[in-house]
Structures are given as structure tokens and as C-alpha cells.
Amino acid sequence: MPSSVMLTSSRASGPQSPAAVSTVGLRKSYGDKTVLDGIDLRIPAGSVFALLGPNGAGKTTTVQILSTLITADGGQAQVAGHDVATSPDGVRAAIGVTGQFSAVDGLITGEENMLLMADLHHLSKREGRRVTAELLERFDLVDAARKPAQSYSGGMKRRLDIAMTLVGNPRIIFLDEPTTGLDPRSRHNMWQIIRELVSDGVTVFLTTQYLEEADELADRIAVLNNGKIAAEGTADELKRLIPGGHIRLRFSDPSAYQSAALALREVTRDDEALALQIPSDGSQRELRSILDWLDSAGIEADELTVHTPDLDDVFFALTAATVPNQPTQPKQTNQPKETAR
Amino acid sequence: MSSPLAPARPTRISLAVRDSSTMLRRNLLHARRYPSMTLNLLLTPVMLLLLFVYIFGDVMSAGIGHGGADRSEYLAYIVPGILLLTIGGTTIGSAVSVATDMNEGIIARFRMMAIHRGSVLIGHVIGSVLQCVMSVVLVGAVAVAIGFRATHATAVDWLLAVGLLALVALALTWIAVGMGLSSPNAEAASNNALPLMVLPLLSSAFVPVHAMPGWFQPIAKYQPFTPAIETLRGLLLGTGIGDNGWLAVGWCLGLAVLGYFWSKSLFTRDPK
Ligand SMILES: Nc1ncnc2c1ncn2[C@@H]1O[C@H](COP(=O)(O)OP(=O)(O)OP(=O)(O)O)[C@@H](O)[C@H]1O
Ligand SMILES: [Mg+2]
Numbered sequence: 080m081p082s083s084v085m086l087t088s089s090r091a092s093g094p095q096s097p098a099a100v101s102t103v104g105l106r107k108s109y110g111d112k113t114v115l116d117g118i119d120l121r122i123p124a125g126s127v128f129a130l131l132g133p134n135g136a137g138k139t140t141t142v143q144i145l146s147t148l149i150t151a152d153g154g155q156a157q158v159a160g161h162d163v164a165t166s167p168d169g170v171r172a173a174i175g176v177t178g179q180f181s182a183v184d185g186l187i188t189g190e191e192n193m194l195l196m197a198d199l200h201h202l203s204k205r206e207g208r209r210v211t212a213e214l215l216e217r218f219d220l221v222d223a224a225r226k227p228a229q230s231y232s233g234g235m236k237r238r239l240d241i242a243m244t245l246v247g248n249p250r251i252i253f254l255d256e257p258t259t260g261l262d263p264r265s266r267h268n269m270w271q272i273i274r275e276l277v278s279d280g281v282t283v284f285l286t287t288q289y290l291e292e293a294d295e296l297a298d299r300i301a302v303l304n305n306g307k308i309a310a311e312g313t314a315d316e317l318k319r320l321i322p323g324g325h326i327r328l329r330f331s332d333p334s335a336y337q338s339a340a341l342a343l344r345e346v347t348r349d350d351e352a353l354a355l356q357i358p359s360d361g362s363q364r365e366l367r368s369i370l371d372w373l374d375s376a377g378i379e380a381d382e383l384t385v386h387t388p389d390l391d392d393v394f395f396a397l398t399a400a401t402v403p404n405q406p407t408q409p410k411q412t413n414q415p416k417e418t419a420r
Numbered sequence: 421m422s423s424p425l426a427p428a429r430p431t432r433i434s435l436a437v438r439d440s441s442t443m444l445r446r447n448l449l450h451a452r453r454y455p456s457m458t459l460n461l462l463l464t465p466v467m468l469l470l471l472f473v474y475i476f477g478d479v480m481s482a483g484i485g486h487g488g489a490d491r492s493e494y495l496a497y498i499v500p501g502i503l504l505l506t507i508g509g510t511t512i513g514s515a516v517s518v519a520t521d522m523n524e525g526i527i528a529r530f531r532m533m534a535i536h537r538g539s540v541l542i543g544h545v546i547g548s549v550l551q552c553v554m555s556v557v558l559v560g561a562v563a564v565a566i567g568f569r570a571t572h573a574t575a576v577d578w579l580l581a582v583g584l585l586a587l588v589a590l591a592l593t594w595i596a597v598g599m600g601l602s603s604p605n606a607e608a609a610s611n612n613a614l615p616l617m618v619l620p621l622l623s624s625a626f627v628p629v630h631a632m633p634g635w636f637q638p639i640a641k642y643q644p645f646t647p648a649i650e651t652l653r654g655l656l657l658g659t660g661i662g663d664n665g666w667l668a669v670g671w672c673l674g675l676a677v678l679g680y681f682w683s684k685s686l687f688t689r690d691p692k
Contacts, residue, residue, distance in 0.1 A: 115456075146532045149690045172533035186450050192526075198442040199535050243529070342622035 097160075099124040099251050099282035100145060104154035107140055115307030122299070124250075126207050127273065127283045129293035131390075132303035133398050138177050138286040142255045145284070146176040146406035150324065159251055175249030177241050179286075180257050185229030189220055189239050192228055192245060200247035214242040217272070219265075226411065233260045241269070245276075254285040258292060270295060290390035300390070302397045309397040318388045321396040325356040326369060339378045351392070356378075361387045432536075435563040439536040443543025450517070450550065458551060461513045464617070465506040465559050472626060473566065474500055484631060492567055499563045500652035501625020504645055506559045507589050508616040511596035514548035515616075518600025519609035519671045528691060541683055545593050550673025554591035581655040584668065588648050592616055594679025601686040620645045644671035 098121050114137040120302040122128040130138050143149045145158055145166040155162065162171030176182075183192050190211060197207030215224050218238040223231060228239060237260055244252060254273075258266045273283055273296055287293055288306040293300050294314045301311040310317055329352065330336035338351040340346070359365050366385065373380075451458055461475050472480065473495050481494035503661065508595035521527060521544070530540055560568075596613055623645035640646055647667035654661035 108517075148532050150527055155542065168534050171532060174532070176529070176532045178525070178526075180525055180527055182525035184446070184524060184526045186453060189448070195442065195446060198445075199439060199533055201438065 085131055097124050098122060098157070099126075100128070100156075100158050100284060100294045102145070102154060102156040105141070105144065105151050105156055106153035107137070107144060107149075109149050113306050115144075115151070118303075118306075118308060120301065120308070120311075122282060122284060124282050125277065125280045126298040127277055127285065127296050127299035129292055129300045130284070130286045130303055131290065131300060132286075136303045136398075137306060138303060139255055142176070142178070142253050142284070143284060145170075146174055146253050147171055147293065148176075148178075148319065169384050173249065174251045174253060174255045175247065177244045177255065177257055179259075180238055181236050182238055183228045183231075183239050186227060189228050189231070189235075190215065190224040192239060192243055196246035202247070210246055214245055218242040219268070234262060237261060237291055238265065238269075241272075249281070251282045251284070254283065256286055256288060258287065266292075290394055294390050298357065304398045310393070314390060316337060317390065317393045321388055321393055321418040322358070324361045324385075324387050326359045326366070327354055327356050327384045327386055328373075328378075329354045329382040329384075331381045335379070339376075339380070342376045342378060356386075357391075359385070361385050436536040436539060436542070439539035440542040440546065443539045444546050445543075447517075447543050447547035448550075451547065456557075457513055457517070458510075461509045462506070462555055462558055465480040465507050466504050466562050468505065468576065468634070469498070469502045469563060470566075477505070478553045479516055479571050480523070484628060493570055495563070495566065496571070496657055497653075498626055499560075499568050500562065500656060501620060501623065501645075501649045503556050503560060503652065504588060504649055505617065505620040505625060506555050506643075507585065507592055508620050509590040510552045511616050512550060512610060513551070514544065514593055515600035515613035516606045518544055518597050520602040520603060520606045523605065524548075527567070529565040532692065537688070538684065541597055541687055545590070548593040548596070549586065555591075556585055570656040576607065577655040578605045581652055582687075584648065584651060584655070587669065587672045587676075591675040591679065594676050594683060596679075596681040598679050598686060599643065601683055619643055620649075624649050644662045644668075644675065647671060 095219075100120060100122040102118055102120045105120075106113070106114055107115040118141065120128075130141060140149070145156055145163060147170050149165050150164065158170045159165070159173035161167075161173070163170050183189075184195065187195070192210040193214060194207055197210055204212065215221050218241065220235065220239060220242065223235060228236065231239065237257070241257060244254075252276045253385075258269050260268060270292070272414050274284075277283060283296075285292075285296070297314065299312065300308045300317055302315055302317070312320075312321060316359070325347075328339065330339065331353065333353060336355075340348055343355060343357065346355070348354075348388060349356070357369060359369065473491060474523075477491040477494050481490050481497075484494070484497070518541075527540065536542075570578070596616060599607045599613045603612050621639055623643060625645065629640045629646065632640055647664040648671070650664040651661050651668045653659050654664070
């Protein structure tokens, strides 16, 4: 190790890549209700971070604090190297925000909304018109550009909202439920746009109720529950946190089902669907040993599916405090999202 | 206002000017797209003018006591008050449009942008003052059409009169903006801002203070509209101004400063 002089850096961040967003012990209450009870986050620049949580968990509140709309009651937050409390304008200059609720001017047209943003970002007339035309095109709003925004459908308003956020090329973007209310095509379009932003080095902080969306887009995911971060990690790390992986055997012949159920005592039965569930982590090795075992027991199922826990399972397990639930037992209900192999 | 052209490196002032003029453009666009509100507010002063001149005119002028009934003399008497009442009414509209605007989602967006913080309000204020000027010109034109003449006004008097009207508009607008910001919705704003229209009715606009019941005279005398009306009357018609000039300017400056700081503190706190 080179014997260099230790620099006493004023930055708190460690040797990792610089954080675009970091918070320490962030707190916020409304009256008696504690919404955020000490939130610690560190989001590396250029990554996508997804914040999940049940309704009322405080996702929007977190976004509002980080984007300087409201002030926290305690703790610290830095965005783009600026403290949200002491240097809000530094933060504002670096961010773009699409809140959960529409932030367009309904009385003027979509195009006028875009030009308004361009003016507020102090773009030249020419540049403003160029950016406006380009974004309207990209968000499929050209036909509606000259109509008052209040006449737009919910999805169109959402798209205009996000287009307005992108004027001025923000380096950090907050998207509070960006795809809520979008049709599947627009949603995939949005995902594509988010991926393009990230490939340009933009940091994206998003909240979503669609766990598939977090799975698709996010480098790291945090689950907010009861004012605290219940878990944080990559999608795979989160999935490993909870049990629930299993192999599901489905029979069409009731007698074959009965004999299999008798032979395999350790399994969970679903008599109605004639299906058996064997706990499994889904690895190739374990799958082979189970198949060998089934062969030796002479069991032949009509259908075999491997179910790995998805983010929905993680979400239910981590936010189950209010609903009594035994997370150690595999669920008896039909799982709609099985991965057929 | 100075030039809205920004120098190469924007200073705080040039940022403020630039963003405020952007916000002003936005408000003027609203007013142009939806002119009915502005026009509705003109109805009241015009109606009052016609009502007091043509229906009550003879009785009122006789009652005021310049001898016999003289409708054209009464017209001259009430026009200054009507013009200030026009400003009051127009600023009610400003309170309503501020309250409405604060419920628009885009205001939250403005709060999260690196723009001059006050520009949203300054845009409203300048827009409202311009609207007041326009309204005063229109109502003034009606007054002239039915026979009003500013008999004694010199060019300087005219200039001072316009300045006074603009100052009153500025002061009342800042108060109206505060009223709009403190109101949860448009209805509440129009109720809260009602004094801006009622106070001129309780002033020397239609009847001289000395002709009012004794217990009421202090109310009429010590309120902002009466000195402003007396000053305007003096400038246009050559009646005595006395202390009213300074009183009017004092009231306006006081109200403007009060309204400014009130509005500013309402706007800077966390949105609900
Ligand atoms: N202005 C406010 N005044 C009082 N309580 C508030 C306010 N804003 C939010 N809350 C409360 O704070 C809590 C968190 O709200 P928040 O909007 O952050 O939740 P969320 O996670 O975004 O929920 P959702 O998924 O429904 O969007 C809720 O209980 C809400 O009632
Ligand atoms: Mg929310």
C-alpha cells in the first residue's frame, strides 16, 4: 500500500462511486403521525433506485423532501452534493421531478407547457422550440400539442408531465409512480425512455406500485414500511430474503394425484387444483435431485413448474405487519406468476 | 421594469426579472384564453356608475347639498370613487386567480425548479396591476361617454392621477395576493377579498363623509379608500386635497409592504 498522506476529506462518502442522493436519519411527521422514522439511503450516481411500499408508507413524502418541495423534521439529505435544507437551489438546479399528481398547467396547451419549461430553464427561443418539438415527438404528443392540457386523457397528461421534467436535461430525476395510469405500450415506452436516460448517466429515483417495474428497471430496491426501510438491495438479494420458492406438480388424474400425495408426505397439497408444492430454491442441482426422487417413487405429473419468489412475495412478506401472516409456510393460494420451465 | 434580456452570467436580479416576465406571460395567456372572468369584474363598477347617475343621480346630488339636483355634477363627484372601486373589484379577481392557481399542480413543479422564488407571485402582481389599468381605462371610457370631464386637470395632474391609481392597484394587489394565498379555494378567496369591493362603498365615493351619520364618519374617514378618492378627486376636479395626498400614499405604501411580506411568508412555507 502506498504510504500516502491521509486526506481529511470533508466529504462523508466513502471510497465508492459518488452518491447522487444520500440521506441519514431522515424524519418527518404530520401531527402525531410519524411518516418517516429515520431513513438512510445511498444512491450511487448513474443508477436506478426504486422505492416500494404500501399506500401511505411515505414514498411521496420522501420524494417531496429530496426534491425540496417540503422540509424534513430531522436528519440530513444530500442531493447532487447539495444539502436539501441549506442549499435547496443547488439541488433544484440538478433535478427533474415528476410528482405523483399531475403538475401541468391545464389552462394552456401541451406545447405552451413545454415552452414554459424551456423559458424557466433559460433556454434560447430557438433551443426551447427544438427541445419542445423533440420531446413532444418522443412522448407521442404531437397531435395533441395544440390542445389545452386539461382536455388530455390521464395517460397523456402523465406523458406531458414527464416530458416537461426532461426539459433542461436534469442529472437526477425523481419519478413518483411514473407509469400509473399508462397503457401497456406507453408503459414499455416509458421504461425504454428511463433506460435511455440511465445510459446517458442520469440517476433515476422512482417509486412504483408495479413490482415488475422495479424488477425491470432498478439496480437497487428499498421497501419502505412503517416509516423505516424494511429491506434494501438488488431484486435478487431481496428475493433471497424470503422463503417461498417451490416446485409445483399438477395432475389431471385424481387417483394419480392421491397416490403422489401419499408418497410425498412433506409437500403442501392443493386438493382443488390437484397440485402439490415441494419447497425448493430453484437451483439446477436441487431440481435434478427432486426429479430423480419423483422417478424413483414412480410419480409422473402432467405439469411441472418452478416457482421462484418474485418481488410480490417479498413485498407481502416485508409489509405484512398489519396482516397476520405466516411467511414460513408456502402459500396455499394459486400463484398467478409462475415461471414455467 | 428593466430589460428582460439576461446578460451572459445571470445575476440574482436578472434571474428575477427573467423568471417573473415568464410567469407574467403565463398569467396573461390565462387571461387571454379565459377573458370572461376579467369582463365580469367590470360589470359591477359600470353598473354602479349607471345606477347612481341615472337612477339615484338627482336625489343624491340634491341630498349632498350643492343646492338643486345636478346629475352631471354628481357624475363628476362619483367617478373618482368608481375608478378606485374598479381597482378593488379587479383585485378580487386577482385573489381568486391566485387561489385557483395555487391549487394547480404546476405550482408544485415551480417550487422544485431553480427559478426565482418570488417570480410566481410577481407575475401575478404585475399581471393584476396591468389588468387594473385596463379596467380603469375601460370604466373611465364609459364615464367619459356619459359625460364625465376632468375639468381642472393639468398634464401634471393627469400624471399624478395615473401614478396614484397605479400605486393603489399595486397595494391592493399585494393584499389580494395574500388573501388568495391564505384561501383554500376560489370561493373562499372571493369571500375573503370582499372588503376590497365593500370598503370603497363605505367611503366618500358616493356621499361626502360629512353627510354621513356621525357614528359612521370615523369608519368612512379612517380607511384607505377615502383619502385616495379625495386625492383623485382633487387632481381631476380641482377640489381641495389637503392631507389626503400623503395619507393616500402612506396607506398604499403600508398596504403594499404588508401585503408583500404577508404573501411572501405564506408562499415560502411548506405547501399543504
Ligand atoms: N400534507 C399532509 N398532511 C397530513 N398528512 C399527510 C400529508 N401528506 C402526507 N400525509 C400522510 O403521510 C403518510 C404518507 O403519505 P405519502 O403520500 O408519502 O404515502 P405514499 O407512500 O406515497 O402512498 P401512496 O402509495 O398512496 O402514494 C400518509 O399517512 C398520509 O396521510
Ligand atoms: Mg405516493
